[in-house]
Amino acid sequence: MRELIDKLIVNYPYVAALIIFVIGAMTVLTRSNVFKKLLGINIMESAIFIMFVASGNIRGGSAPILNGNNSEALFINPLPSALMLTGIVVSVSVSAFALALILRLYRSYGTTDLRRIALMGNEVADK
Amino acid sequence: MREMITTNLPVFIIIAPLFVSFILPTLSKRIKLVENLVISVEILGIALAVYLVSIILAQRGMPLIYQMGGWSAPWGIELKAGSLGAFFALAIAIVGLPVALFSKGNLSVEVGAEGRTARYYTLYLLLIGALTGMALTNDLFNVYVLVEVATLSCVGLVSSQKRPQAAKAAFRYLILATIGSAFVLGGIGFIYIITGHLNMGFASQKLSDIWQNNPRVVWTAFSFMLVGFGVKSAVFPLHIWLPDAHSVAPAPASAVLSGLAVKGYLFCLLKVLYFVFGPSLMQVYSVHRILVLAGMIAIVAGSILALAQSELKRRLAFSTVAQVGYIILGFGLVNTKGLAGSLFYLLSHAVIKSALFLSAGAIVNVTGKKHIKDLAGIGKKMPVTMAAFTISSLGLVGIPLLSGFIGKWNLLLGSLETENLLPVIVIIAGSVFCAAYLFPVIRIAYFEPAPDNDLKDPGLPQKIALILLSIMIIVLGTVPGSVLELANRAAAELLAVL
Known part of the structure; x- marks a missing residue:
């Protein structure tokens, strides 16, 4: 048990990522407000980003900038951070697209609550 | 150059x-x-x-x-x-x-x-x-x-x-x-x-x-x-x-x-x-069993849900859920025949389902009716569209000489190799279900009296598209030759037995 707790404390970024991921997933799945769903998705993705960035980190390492004097220094792995830059770009474009869809939903249904939209679904469509 | x-x-x-x-x-x-x-x-x-x-x-x-x-x-x-x-x-x-x-x-x-x-x-x-x-x-x-x-x-x-x-x-x-x-x-x-x-x-x-x-x-x-x-x-x-x-x-x-x-x-x-994981690791973690099980459940559940739909396009959409089951099932068989069958089925379903959705779309665009029961007599008014729909339905069911059959046949051979009879039964039952949800559309379209209105086939490019897809379904079913060989090679590549 003690060993497990020690492991969890040493790997705290991963534990944090897990907790954030679950919070995000719960928000998406249980909330019916479209904005909350969108926020939940962003939280989930942030958790994955944290996991990736933490995996590239080396304690005591510095940013991998080679300037001639520090060739012996300990560098962190820059690749996961660079990958997550792409991930953030993707996540931003998904959010932008989702906001555009929310605007369309609000204009045609007059609400941002998915449960209500589902209830009135076909009447609006038949108009 | x-x-x-x-x-x-x-x-x-x-x-x-x-x-x-x-x-x-x-x-x-x-x-x-x-x-x-x-x-x-x-x-x-x-x-x-x-x-x-x-x-x-x-x-x-x-x-x-x-x-x-x-x-x-x-x-x-x-x-x-x-x-x-x-x-x-x-x-x-x-x-x-x-x-x-x-x-x-x-x-x-x-x-x-x-x-x-x-x-x-x-x-x-x-x-x-x-x-x-x-x-x-x-x-x-x-x-x-x-x-x-x-x-x-x-x-x-x-x-x-x-x-x-x-x-x-x-x-x-x-x-x-x-x-x-x-x-x-x-x-x-x-x-x-x-x-x-x-x-x-x-x-x-x-x-x-x-x-x-x-x-x-x-x-x-x-x-x-x-x-x-x-x-x-x-x-x-x-x-x-x-x-x-x-x-x-x-x-x-x-x-x-x-x-x-x-x-x-x-x-x-x-x-x-x-x-990435490789077939041996899949077997260690029993992932292949999960895939076969998920495939079988998808075939049965997707087919039953498709039967319950009264709108043509929704019925086709649920049929996709069932057909994805076949492909997933093939992924889990972990042998050359099963994987080649699954890949061939993937190609044949891509062609068939496009043909089905395109002809359904043409029907909905021309008649403005979405429900299957309103399609009486469409077969006589829109012969090309309904012919493409019929050929692709037969292909999806898996009638020999059409492309769906070769995929399903290889999947069957692959499941027999694993000595597990349940997938075999589900694959055959899936075909019967498929006939049950697609053939009524054909029956209504051809054998019920047509209402007196002026409906026509869609324009020339649309007809060419439907005819091209129908020809592909027949060609892939009668002379699969090098495409099937490619699927077999791809399966060998997946299993790393080159």
């Missing part, structure tokens, strides 16, 4: 649609030009795909490898066009052309203004480019990026009609697909954390050495990948977004979504399972 084309072929085949797609919005005033450009890109795509296939067959399955920007494998992004990649690239090309032809001329009716038509085509070519990229890439992070490009263009296609339901279905699809991407990215993250590689070949080598040190991380990576790609490819309990999304999209869009996009994610799942 020829050598230059051969070495750069894997890139050409991906960037041709991507480049053209970004030109299209600037041409939104000249819609005829846009349509012709898209069709010529698709013809170029077929030419390149057939050339790629011929090279791979001539080299006896030796892959063409291209290193992006000249950076070699563990550092740079690698494109690898083996038998498997070439097979899927061919599938994309031969479905892409008829769908583009079908859109010619009557798309602005479905999506509204002409400016929207150009944007629709942009998304369409982006989707084709991203799917071709998924077929050929050999890098895990590249897979994620292409999956996201494909997802966003799919959601765009679903929302391309102005109806409020389109926005609703698209939003639901976007949310669920993004959850799927988060899981896929998480799975890639776990693989990267324990292996330190993103290149599939290197990750796989490293993984087979060190998986015993981190058995739970491998298990988590497996489940993240299964859930992530499972949501995106609508494997049964995760299919809830599919019926709405595929039935509200314009006809050509639902054809390409059901025919190709779903297959793209399945294909990525296949690549990750076999090229």
Whole structure:
């Protein structure tokens, strides 16, 4: 048990990522407000980003900038951070697209609550 | 010149649609030009795909490898066009052309203004480019990026009609697909954390050495990948977004979504399972059993749900859920026959389901009626459309001499090899179900008296598209020859028994 707790404390970024991921997933799945769903998705993705960035980190390492004097220094792995830059770009474009869809939903249904939209679904469509 | 084309072929085949797609919005005033450009890109795509296939067959399955920007494998992004990649690239090309032809001329009716038509085509070519990229890439992070490009263009296609339901279905699809991407990215993250590689070949080598040190991380990576790609490819309990999304999209869009996009994610799942984890690791974690079970449940549940639908396009959408089951089931058989059958079925379902959605779309556009019971006598008024619908229904059921039969036959042989009778029974029962939900449409269309109104077949490009797809269904069923050989080689490549 003690060993497990020690492991969890040493790997705290991963534990944090897990907790954030679950919070995000719960928000998406249980909330019916479209904005909350969108926020939940962003939280989930942030958790994955944290996991990736933490995996590239080396304690005591510095940013991998080679300037001639520090060739012996300990560098962190820059690749996961660079990958997550792409991930953030993707996540931003998904959010932008989702906001555009929310605007369309609000204009045609007059609400941002998915449960209500589902209830009135076909009447609006038949108009 | 020829050598230059051969070495750069894997890139050409991906960037041709991507480049053209970004030109299209600037041409939104000249819609005829846009349509012709898209069709010529698709013809170029077929030419390149057939050339790629011929090279791979001539080299006896030796892959063409291209290193992006000249950076070699563990550092740079690698494109690898083996038998498997070439097979899927061919599938994309031969479905892409008829769908583009079908859109010619009557798309602005479905999506509204002409400016929207150009944007629709942009998304369409982006989707084709991203799917071709998924077929050929050999890098895990590249897979994620292409999956996201494909997802966003799919959601765009679903929302391309102005109806409020389109926005609703698209939003639901976007949310669920993004959850799927988060899981896929998480799975890639776990693989990267324990292996330190993103290149599939290197990750796989490293993984087979060190998986015993981190058995739970491998298990988590497996489940993240299964859930992530499972949501995106609508494997049964995760299919809830599919019926709405595929039935509200314009006809050509639902054809390409059901025919190709779903297959793209399945294909990525296949690549990750076999090229990264490998068949032996799959057996250690019993993933192949999960796949067979999920496939069987999807076949039965999807078919029953399809039977319960009264709208034509929704029935076809639920039928996709059932047919995805066959493909997943084949992935879990882990033998050459089963995998080759599954791949051939993937191609044949891509062609058949596009034909079905296109003819259903033509019927709905002409008659304005969505329900199956309103289609009485359509067969006499729209002979070409209904003939294509009939041929493809027979193909989907698996009548011999049509393409669905060869896929199902190989799947059956593959399941017999595993000495488990349940999949055999489910595969055959699935065919019966399929007949049960498709044949009533044909009966109503041909054998019930037609109302007195003036209905006609759609225009010439639409007819050509339907005829092309029907011919492909018959040709793939009667002379599968080199396509089946390619599928067999791809299966051998997956099982690493070259």
